[in-house]
Amino acid sequence: MTRTLTSPRPRRRLRAISLATLTAVVLAGGVAATTAQAAGSTLQAAAAESGRYFGTAIAANKLSESAYTTIANREFNMVTAENEMKIDATEPNQNQFNYTNGDRIVSWARSNGKQVRGHTLAWHSQQPGWMQNMSGSALRSAMLNHVTQVATHYRGQIHSWDVVNEAFQDGSSGARRDSNLQRTGNDWIEAAFRAARAADPNAKLCYNDYNTDDWSHAKTQAVYNLVRDFKARGVPIDCVGLQSHFNAQSPVPSNYQTTISSFAALGVDVQITELDIEGSGTAQADNYRRVVQACLAVSRCTGISVWGVRDTDSWRASGTPLLFDGSGNKKAAYTSTLNALNGGGTGNPDPGTGCTVTVSRANEWSDRFNVSLAVSGSSTWRVSIQTQGGQTLQNSWNATVSGTSGTLTATPNGSGNNFGITLYKNGNNNNPTATCTVP
Numbered sequence: 103m104t105r106t107l108t109s110p111r112p113r114r115r116l117r118a119i120s121l122a123t124l125t126a127v128v129l130a131g132g133v134a135a136t137t138a139q140a141a142g143s144t145l146q147a148a149a150a151e152s153g154r155y156f157g158t159a160i161a162a163n164k165l166s167e168s169a170y171t172t173i174a175n176r177e178f179n180m181v182t183a184e185n186e187m188k189i190d191a192t193e194p195n196q197n198q199f200n201y202t203n204g205d206r207i208v209s210w211a212r213s214n215g216k217q218v219r220g221h222t223l224a225w226h227s228q229q230p231g232w233m234q235n236m237s238g239s240a241l242r243s244a245m246l247n248h249v250t251q252v253a254t255h256y257r258g259q260i261h262s263w264d265v266v267n268e269a270f271q272d273g274s275s276g277a278r279r280d281s282n283l284q285r286t287g288n289d290w291i292e293a294a295f296r297a298a299r300a301a302d303p304n305a306k307l308c309y310n311d312y313n314t315d316d317w318s319h320a321k322t323q324a325v326y327n328l329v330r331d332f333k334a335r336g337v338p339i340d341c342v343g344l345q346s347h348f349n350a351q352s353p354v355p356s357n358y359q360t361t362i363s364s365f366a367a368l369g370v371d372v373q374i375t376e377l378d379i380e381g382s383g384t385a386q387a388d389n390y391r392r393v394v395q396a397c398l399a400v401s402r403c404t405g406i407s408v409w410g411v412r413d414t415d416s417w418r419a420s421g422t423p424l425l426f427d428g429s430g431n432k433k434a435a436y437t438s439t440l441n442a443l444n445g446g447g448t449g450n451p452d453p454g455t456g457c458t459v460t461v462s463r464a465n466e467w468s469d470r471f472n473v474s475l476a477v478s479g480s481s482t483w484r485v486s487i488q489t490q491g492g493q494t495l496q497n498s499w500n501a502t503v504s505g506t507s508g509t510l511t512a513t514p515n516g517s518g519n520n521f522g523i524t525l526y527k528n529g530n531n532n533n534p535t536a537t538c539t540v541p
């Protein structure tokens with residue numbers, strides 16, 4: 103399968119239509135504008151308007167159920183095997199590979215003109231018993247052999263591989279997750295990426311994780327630092343997957359777009375890989391809209407996949423987190439997602455919409471580091487920079503910056519939209535976060 107989806111196209115046609123619609127409405131007497139003209143009547147068609155894909159997880163044992171395949175085929179153009187390409191499924195006994203169910207999903211996808219995300223080559227979870235019992239250099243070799251064999255089997259048929267899944271700990275440490283793979287040495291992640299590149303050179307290679315949606319979380323910063331380091335050292339990596347499993351304990355963060363744009367600024371694609379949002383009705387619909395709008399605001403956010411077709415297919419079925427109910431009816435969340443993909447999207451924009459700020463780390467010394475900030479979307483702006491505990495401002499350039507610790511505020515000083523600050527670490531080496539508003 104050739105990779106036909108590259109960077110999203112600008113939405114020129116749609117913008118013209120929206121403007122015409124808006125003008126017509128205004129001329130007709132100032133009635134509030136409704137949503138933009140629906141350019142796509144399915145999720146995949148609407149996403150394709152901006153060059154993006156819209157996908158779902160698929161379970162092989164449901165491919166014989168026509169109610170399921172009818173929706174899956176109509177709405178989605180990217181498929182992820184929910185469990186069938188995991189290590190326990192593909193290598194149940196060491197060096198005995200079983201691709202039966204993975205192949206069923208790939209052939210269903212290909213015969214229906216869909217692309218496939220490969221999930222996942224190296225993970226602490228869903229390991230077969232033999233691997234769980236291994237350690238040290240034997241495990242390292244077995245892991246690399248697994249990556250090589252599976253990526254070779256599917257070579258040329260995978261749009262993007264989740265090469266490594268969930269390698270960082272939750273909480274405030276920013277540390278790697280303790281696992282048998284981690285205990286083979288800190289370089290296990292890059293070794294897996296190098297093996298994947300060698301085996302399937304045309305697939306995009308992603309690092310995928312959850313709880314990496316909130317830019318202020320230590321885990322997000324840790325993944326960001328991993329990707330930055332890989333890019334700096336030439337370790338092959340093309341994309342970051344944000345699983346984006348949301349619920350009351352883990353809501354859609356207000357800085358989600360900042361997270362997406364910050365990863366993208368490292369020179370990788372961002373894919374929303376396992377989206378589900380627990381809830382119902384308007385609140386759930388609104389959260390889906392926010393996620394879609396955040397992705398659409400960043401050109402390198404190239405696609406969104408939900409983690410299942412109907413609520414009853416979900417791994418978190420009791421939270422009704424998907425776009426179709428158990429009977430296959432479209433939920434309010436479906437409509438808000440479709441409208442947002444079509445560039446409409448009713449409701450208030452997220453805080454920060456109107457301009458976007460990207461934060462990237464620059465020079466570093468033992469006691470301080472530089473941060474470059476780039477604003478897009480407006481030439482008038484106010485950027486609110488949240489420094490991390492203990493950090494203080496040493497210096498700034500190309501903007502007027504007030505405050506010395508905690509929240510700093512930056513406004514234009516006539517030097518354009520790119521500015522920078524130097525922060526003293528005072529023991530805290532994490533990146534600040536920033537949001538942009540148009541005053």
Ligand code: XIL
Pocket residue numbers: 184185267345376417
């Ligand atoms: C889940 C599947 O949906 C379940 O069927 C299975 O029992 C457990 O795994 N993060 C991931 C996915 O990367 O592989 C997980 O999928 C959900 C969390």
